[in-house]
Amino acid sequence: MKTAEIKVTVELDENNVPENILWESTDSTNKEAVPVKSMMLALWDQSYKNALRIDLWTKDMPVDEMKVFFYQTLMTMGDSFLRATGETNIIEDLRDYCAHFAEKMEISK
Template identity: 90%
Template sequence: MKTAEIKLTIELDDNNVPENILWESTDSENKEALPVKSMMLALWDNSYKNTLRIDLWTKDMPVDEMKRFFYETLQTMGDSFLRATGETNIVEDLRDYCVHFAEKMEIIK
């Protein structure tokens, strides 16, 4: 069995607000920690049948990039849901919503 480890390092200011987020993986060709401005981590707790979440972003994350981050996250969640369930119809609905979201947030015209 192969094992891989993902490591997140969050550098906080005096008020515990993230200043830097770094991630690295033992399974990556790049062995250096890479900086990111935002992250969403969702884990399924099978015992309680609910989702555990960590959503973090650095204090210098621009609002326009946060809008794009949410848009792309919604899009990729649809892709993942399709691969996991094969539920084409609902994924098409989610993609339609993503277009609506992008238009409202002025991400796309």
């Protein structure tokens, strides 16, 4: 069995607002921590049958980039859901919504 570790370091200001987010993985070819402006982590708690989430972004994360980040996250969640369940019909609906989201947020693809 192989084991990999993902480490997220969040540097906070005096008001506990993220200033820097760094992530690294023992399984990555890049051995240095990579700075990011935003992250979303979702975990499934099987005992309680609910999602546990951590959504963080730095105080200097640009709003226009946050819109693109959400759009891309929604799209990739759809891809993951399709691979996990094979539910093709609902994925078409989700992709339609993502197109609507991109249009409303004025995101160029």
